[in-house]
Amino acid sequence: MPVASDTDGLDEAVERTDDAGPGGDLPINELFCSLQGEGRLAGVPSVFVRTSGCNLRCWFCDSYHTSWEPTGDWYSVDDVTAAVETYDADHVVLTGGEPLVHEASVDLLDELGDRGYHTTVETNGTIYRDAAIDLASVSPKLASSTPTAGRDPKGDGEWADRHEDRRLDVPTLAELVDTYETQLKFVVTGPEDMDEIERLVSRVREAADAAVPDDRVLLMPEGQTRERLEVTREVVADLAIEYGYRYTPRLHVDLWNDAPGT
């Protein structure tokens, strides 16, 4: 499926949360087959469906063209499903951008579930939707993700307040944990992130009925490139040992340096 660039107005639509394209279509940035690079299913051949548009703006976002400058084209759920079926994989990863800003993501997940696919949804955990999700791969955003003026990839910190207001919603995180098999996958920039992670995990454990065992809490090194991971990888691995949480690699960065389509 080609990458196109017809998402004029998508940002405004995400803000109004009435983002449905014509007939409930989905804005797709890319669709490809690779190995799941992150989390408890790392290494599993999977089809990736990357939607465009996000309600947050992490300064380090490795999918810039779905968040800071969203591009893509609108496809029907049937066309996306047909494109998934051209690959020989039985796992699908729905990601973005933030896939759960789109109501049509529910229709896509239901179609894929009906066809027997295992579905993982990569989400920032600020939006709950009732859908056929086999693994909710939730990546709550820490204070270190906020695009302050000094590390804004596009402007001068204009998104910082909105990002800060939206990035954490404990009741929504608890609802995801209570409804779906969940992993909490934190992007870690350094040891100074650990206090916030510990506090947030405690709050989610208090708010949720379901348990959140330590091996469902994953620490992932921040890094869009091999060079950056060379700096963060070992620091984060040591933190996982120290705190008793799980470490997750970023296989697609190690293998392919996060090139498009990987």
Ligand SMILES: C[S@@+](CC[C@H](N)C(=O)[O-])C[C@H]1O[C@@H](n2cnc3c(N)ncnc32)[C@H](O)[C@@H]1O
């Ligand atoms: C691009 S996001 C899309 C899904 C959703 N918006 C989210 O943030 O979870 C996919 C995954 O990549 C992670 N990620 C994004 N940029 C990253 C970076 N520079 N280093 C490590 N992980 C990153 C996110 O935290 C998330 O787990």
Ligand SMILES: Nc1nc2[nH]cc(C(=O)O)c2c(=O)[nH]1
């Ligand atoms: N191989 C590979 N694994 C991934 N796991 C989560 C990804 C994402 O961008 O959400 C991703 C990705 O972009 N590529």
Ligand code: SF4
């Ligand atoms: S929430 Fe996800 S897609 Fe949105 S800016 Fe952050 S990493 Fe990128």
Ligand SMILES: [Mg+2]
């Ligand atoms: Mg990625």
